[in-house]
């Protein structure tokens with residue numbers, strides 16, 4: 001799992017007539033702005049190093065013009081690096097000759113584009129078999145494969161339509177299917193969802209996560225949207241002016257931003273989309289076990305100033321909840337805790353995004369219970385801490 | 392005082408004639424071979440066209456018009472062609488068509504690759520652009536002279552002049568079609584590791600096809616216009632009829648053959664435009 005798939009060392013890409021002459025300036029750390037002013041050269045990527053592990057989703061995030069596209073396009077040599085090394089499976093791809101480069105593009109790294117890049121003269125399935133056709137795979141084989149992949153991205157029955165007849169979201173599915181058909185180790189995705197509207201975008205994001213969990217590709221994903229970055233990324237690199245300012249897991253970046261720039265970035269972010277139930281729950285102090293009496297239940301609630309309390313068994317398995325009203329009534333009627341157990345609270349696993357808990361918090365008056373797979377109570381989330389994020 | 396001084400003379404014509412003679416002396420075999428090739432090709436096309444039964448031609452045109460346009464066109468085109476037959480100009484029309492077809496086919500065989508080359512190579516482009524501009528600004532008449540000088544009189548120089556006159560649109564529009572293929576698409580293709588040949592045949596040519604088709608339509612129309620003029624150096628067919636009528640001031644014959652040319656032009660134009668329109672893609 002922790003094998004290094006892609007290793008980038010001191011990569012620079014400079015645009016201009018003789019970019020090699022500027023490389024020393026870039027390496028000495030002079031800013032992109034100053035170099036443009038002094039020399040007229042545009043620095044796309046400035047002395048960048050990072051590693052991408054096998055089968056992870058590595059997100060590169062940054063504002064427009066920060067060099068994200070320039071960087072990802074170096075990874076399949078659509079841009080020739082001015083300087084530096086790019087190792088993929090320990091081979092320096094910048095040294096590839098024409099033939100090896102074609103092999104690499106055909107077999108190892110496939111790209112998904114922001115504006116889809118579909119061939120308007122080919123049908124949907126014609127587009128999906130394109131990469132296989134280029135490789136010389138037989139027609140029958142490639143069409144069979146394309147059909148399977150199309151149905152796995154939810155485009156069954158659309159095979160013979162032309163791309164122009166499809167909505168943006170569907171066109172990008174075709175783009176994704178085309179890349180997947182080649183069975184690449186690495187998917188290079190340059191803002192693949194940026195052109196889509198928010199609802200479709202979320203749908204595509206969760207689909208990508210699903211595909212990733214099935215196919216286990218190494219994905220390098222570009223976005224300018226911090227929410228998208230933190231939702232998808234196992235690790236995220238933040239770019240600014242051609243440099244990488246910080247690399248880390250979303251949690252690392254949120255909890256310890258490397259500098260003010262990133263801090264500002266993180267402020268912009270909608271935390272509810274990154275924070276998971278597990279990270280905002282608190283330890284349940286007030287609990288009763290199922291074999292305790294009603295009287296004890298009343299005492300616990302009184303002590304803690306609450307109007308309901310969760311009930312567990314002696315293995316901490318969640319049994320239900322009781323309210324103060326029910327408990328007092330039951331006391332008069334000589335019933336037990338078991339008789340008045342209620343189940344109309346919401347329970348959730350710890351990796352649910354807070355964002356998804358908002359509707360539950362609105363419609364439910366009890367705290368949200370965080371439980372493990374085998375129903376063990378891990379913690380509680382008070383509604384206030386979910387809804388507070390809304391304002 | 393007002394007359395050009397007669398003692399200043401420059402016999403340019405003499406030098407050009409010498410050059411042509413030199414060319415013919417040294418490359419005679421080449422011109423012979425070209426001449427024979429063109430002639431052989433055209434004779435076969437003509438033989439085929441004249442072999443076709445007249446009613447079959449009507450049926451073919453009707454079917455094409457029906458598929459590419461509509462019922463009305465099919466009916467009108469068939470009637471118009473029938474009309475040419477009733478003028479007694481059927482064979483002449485087929486002869487004209489044979490020269491046009493020959494010239495167009497040769498223009499395509501030469502023009503499409505030249506257009507591709509122009510799109511791919513900026514040096515070729517800098518040469519090709521002014522040459523094409525010059526070719527299109529020159530009056531069609533002028534082409535008769537070099538054709539005649541190299542090939543004498545007859546069908547071959549007529550075809551040759553027609554090709555020179557009609558080839559620019561195919562070259563130009565092939566170039567245009569290929570250069571204006573969306574960058575996104577070319578890039579996507581490259582990201583899948585295409586070879587130059589695959590890029591050309593799987594992406595650029597299919598994308599350029601609608602534009603190339605427009606070029607073919609224009610080339611065909613220009614060829615038809617030229618064939619009429621090329622009758623002056625020996626192209627048989629409707630053009631020759633027009634020429635003879637002018638020389639004899641024969642209004643009736645002139646009118647009939649003139650109408651014949653117009654009818655042929657309209658039908659060829661509409662049908663080839665119909666084909667071109669078939670190749671448009673929705674974005």
Ligand SMILES: Nc1ncnc2c1ncn2[C@@H]1O[C@H](COP(=O)(O)OP(=O)(O)OP(=O)(O)O)[C@@H](O)[C@H]1O
Pocket residue numbers: 015042043044062063064065066067068069070071224
């Ligand atoms: N072909 C090129 N020629 C010259 N400069 C370029 C070229 N491509 C990119 N640049 C410059 O490189 C810098 C980085 O551009 P890049 O497209 O990589 O940014 P980006 O982060 O992808 O932005 P966006 O979010 O807008 O796509 C910009 O300053 C841009 O002007």
Ligand SMILES: [Mg+2]
Pocket residue numbers: 068069070190191
């Ligand atoms: Mg970009």
